[in-house]
Amino acid sequence: MRRVYSCFTRDLRRHALFCRERPPRKGARLQTESRPASFAGRAIFRFGAFAAAPVAASLGGCAVGPDFxxxxAPFEAGYVRRLSTGGQGEAGRVGGAQQLQMGRDVxxxxxxxxxxxxxxxxxxxxxxxxxxxxAAEAALRQARETLEADAASFLPSATATDSVTRQQLSPAQYGSSSNSNSGFKTLYTLYNSNVAVSFTPDVFGKTARTVEGDAASVDYQRYQLEAAYLALTxxxxSTAIADASYAEQIKVTQGLVADYRAQLDILEKRFELGAVSLADVVSERALLAQAEASLPPLQKARAQTxxxxxxxxxxxxxxxxxxAIELEKLHLPATLPLSLPSKxxxxxxxxxxxxxxxHQASANVGVATANMLPQLTLSATGGSLALTPTQLFSPHTMAYNFGASLxxxxxxxxxxxxxREAKVAAFEQATAQYQGAVLTAFQNVADALQAxxxxxxxxxxxxxxxxxxxESFRIxxxxxxxxxxxYPTVINAxxxxxxxxxxxxxxxxxxxxDTVALLQALGGGWWNRNDETxxxxxxxxDLVATSPIAAAIRAQAGKTVDAQ
Incomplete structure (x- = not known):
C-alpha cells in the first residue's frame, strides 16, 4: 500500500503542474489568481490535506503509458552563419541605423x-x-470545462432514485399452479427510495492520462489564443504601414502629375508661339497619361488595404x-531585440x-494502454422498499448491497x-510536426534578419x-x-x-x-502580458454545480434572466 500511495501521489503532483493556470505577469491587463484545476488541487482546496490523503490512497495504482x-531546444541551432549585431545601415529618412541586441527580451x-x-x-x-x-477565448474555456468534467471521474458518483410501482405477480414464479391465495399478496404497490454509489478506482491511470491529455489540450488552446493575438496585432x-505606403505613393504620383500638367501647359503655349515642336508636346501628353494611368491601381490597392x-x-x-498613419512621422526602432536561439x-x-x-498524443497512448487492462468498479446501493409511503425508511424496510466487479x-x-498502435503512430506524427514547427520558426527569424x-x-x-x-531632371x-x-531627354529624366x-x-x-516581421517571428512578447479575460x-x-439537477435549474434561471 505504501508503494501504491507514493506512486499515485507523485502522479497527482504531476497533474497538478499540468493543469495549473499560468499566473499573471507584471503589467498584465487582467490580474487573476492561480488555482489548481486538477483533482489533486480540488481535493486540497475542498477537503483539506488530511482528507485528500486517504482519498488518494484509496484510488491506488500508477498511470501506464509514457511519461511526457x-x-x-535544438542543439547548436542558430539564425545565420555569422550574425552581426552592429548597425544595419543608415535608414536615411526614417531615423538612423538599427542595432540588434542579442538576448534582449521582446x-x-x-x-x-x-x-x-x-x-x-x-x-x-x-x-x-x-x-x-x-473564438479563441471560447475554445480555451471549452478545453478548461472539459478538463474539469473529466477530472470529476476521480470522485465517486451517486444516483438517487425514487419510484412507485404497481405490479401483479404470478404464482408460477414461486412454483405454484394454484389460483387460490397462498398466503402472500400477488397484487401490490411497491415504493422504492434508494441511492446508488459507483466508483471506478484509477488502478492503471486511465483517468489520470485522460486528465493529462485534457490539460495538454488546455495548453494548446492557450497558445492558440496567443497565436491569434500575435497574428492580429x-x-x-503591417496593414496600417501598407496603407501609409500606398497613401504616400499616391501623393507622390499626384504631385508629379500636377508637375507634368503644368509642364504640358507651358509646352502648349510655347508650341503656339512656334518655340517647340509638336513632337515635344505629344511626348509630354503621353508622359502625363502614363502617370495618370498609374493612379487607379494605387487607389484600388489602398482601398482594398x-x-x-x-x-x-x-x-x-x-x-x-x-x-491612418504617415510614414514620415513613424518612428523606426533604433534597437531591435533578438532572442537567443535556445529561447x-x-x-x-x-x-x-x-x-x-x-503532450496530448503521449497521454492518449496511456489511455489506449489502460483500455487494454482490467477495470475495477466498486458499487453500493442503499435505501428503503415499502408497501406504503409511510413505511419508507422504517428499520424493517431498509435494504442495501455492496459489490465489486473486475x-x-x-x-x-x-x-x-x-x-493503441494508432495512438503511437499519432504520437510519432505529432513529433514530426513539432520538429517542422521549430524549423519554420528559425526560418522566419532568419528571413526577417536578412530582410x-x-x-x-x-x-x-x-x-x-x-x-x-x-538632379538629372533639373539639369x-x-x-x-x-x-x-x-526633349526626349527631359521625358526620360x-x-x-x-x-x-x-x-x-x-x-x-x-x-x-520587416521590423514587424522580426518581432512577430520572435513570438511577440506574449509572455510579458496577460491576454486572457x-x-x-x-x-x-461550487456546491450547486456538483448536483446536475440543481445546476440545470440554475442555468435555466440564468438564461431566463438574460433573455429578459
Whole structure:
C-alpha cells in the first residue's frame, strides 16, 4: 500500500503542474489568481490535506503509458552563419541605423516601439472587437470545462432514485399452479427510495492520462489564443504601414502629375508661339497619361488595404473613419531585440502549441494502454422498499448491497491492440510536426534578419537614386531651355524621377514591415502580458454545480434572466 500511495501521489503532483493556470505577469491587463484545476488541487482546496490523503490512497495504482517530457531546444541551432549585431545601415529618412541586441527580451506591447498613438489605438480596437480573439477565448474555456468534467471521474458518483410501482405477480414464479391465495399478496404497490454509489478506482491511470491529455489540450488552446493575438496585432500594424505606403505613393504620383500638367501647359503655349515642336508636346501628353494611368491601381490597392484594416478592427467597410498613419512621422526602432536561439522554442506560440499536441498524443497512448487492462468498479446501493409511503425508511424496510466487479475484454480480435498502435503512430506524427514547427520558426527569424539587413541597403540606394534622378531632371530642363539637348531627354529624366520616388517610398515602408516581421517571428512578447479575460476561464465548481439537477435549474434561471 505504501508503494501504491507514493506512486499515485507523485502522479497527482504531476497533474497538478499540468493543469495549473499560468499566473499573471507584471503589467498584465487582467490580474487573476492561480488555482489548481486538477483533482489533486480540488481535493486540497475542498477537503483539506488530511482528507485528500486517504482519498488518494484509496484510488491506488500508477498511470501506464509514457511519461511526457518537453523536447529540449535544438542543439547548436542558430539564425545565420555569422550574425552581426552592429548597425544595419543608415535608414536615411526614417531615423538612423538599427542595432540588434542579442538576448534582449521582446516587450509585451512591442508595437509601442514605433511611438505611434494611432497604431496603439488601432490595436486596442482590434483586440476588443475582432471575432478571432473571442473564438479563441471560447475554445480555451471549452478545453478548461472539459478538463474539469473529466477530472470529476476521480470522485465517486451517486444516483438517487425514487419510484412507485404497481405490479401483479404470478404464482408460477414461486412454483405454484394454484389460483387460490397462498398466503402472500400477488397484487401490490411497491415504493422504492434508494441511492446508488459507483466508483471506478484509477488502478492503471486511465483517468489520470485522460486528465493529462485534457490539460495538454488546455495548453494548446492557450497558445492558440496567443497565436491569434500575435497574428492580429502584427496584421494590424503591417496593414496600417501598407496603407501609409500606398497613401504616400499616391501623393507622390499626384504631385508629379500636377508637375507634368503644368509642364504640358507651358509646352502648349510655347508650341503656339512656334518655340517647340509638336513632337515635344505629344511626348509630354503621353508622359502625363502614363502617370495618370498609374493612379487607379494605387487607389484600388489602398482601398482594398483599407477594407482589410477595417476587417481587422471588427468594422464593416462603410465604417471607415479614415484613421491612418504617415510614414514620415513613424518612428523606426533604433534597437531591435533578438532572442537567443535556445529561447525561441519557448517563445513561439506555434511551437508551444505543437508541443501541447505532442503532450496530448503521449497521454492518449496511456489511455489506449489502460483500455487494454482490467477495470475495477466498486458499487453500493442503499435505501428503503415499502408497501406504503409511510413505511419508507422504517428499520424493517431498509435494504442495501455492496459489490465489486473486475472486467476485462478477453478477446477482441486485436482491436484494442491496433487502437493503441494508432495512438503511437499519432504520437510519432505529432513529433514530426513539432520538429517542422521549430524549423519554420528559425526560418522566419532568419528571413526577417536578412530582410532588415538588405532593406536598409536598399533604402540607402533608393534615396541616392531619387536624389540623382531629381538632379538629372533639373539639369535636363536647363539644357533643354538652352537648346543643348532634346526633349526626349527631359521625358526620360521625368520618368526616372517618378520611378525613383515610388521605389524610395516602398523601401521606406519595407523597413517598418520587416521590423514587424522580426518581432512577430520572435513570438511577440506574449509572455510579458496577460491576454486572457474572464471569458476564457472555466466556471467555478461550487456546491450547486456538483448536483446536475440543481445546476440545470440554475442555468435555466440564468438564461431566463438574460433573455429578459
Amino acid at each position: 517530457a518537453a523536447p529540449a 516587450p509585451g506591447e512591442w508595437w509601442r516601439l514605433f511611438h505611434s498613438k494611432q497604431i496603439s489605438a488601432l490595436i486596442d480596437e482590434a483586440v476588443e472587437n475582432h471575432p478571432n480573439i473571442a 502584427a496584421n494590424v500594424v 483599407r477594407n482589410q484594416l477595417m476587417a481587422y478592427l471588427g468594422r464593416f467597410p462603410n465604417s471607415d473613419k479614415g484613421e 525561441l522554442v519557448r517563445q513561439r506560440p506555434d511551437i508551444l502549441a505543437a508541443e501541447s499536441q505532442l 472486467s476485462n475484454q478477453a478477446f477482441d480480435g486485436g482491436g484494442l491492440f491496433h487502437k 532588415i539587413k538588405h532593406d536598409a541597403a536598399t533604402l540607402r540606394a533608393q534615396t541616392a537614386a531619387e536624389s540623382a534622378a531629381a 535636363a530642363q536647363i539644357q533643354y531651355r538652352a537648346g543643348s539637348t532634346t 521625368e520618368q526616372s524621377l517618378l520611378t525613383a520616388r515610388l521605389n524610395r517610398v516602398k523601401a521606406q515602408a519595407a523597413r517598418f514591415s 474572464p471569458a476564457s476561464r472555466a466556471k467555478p465548481t
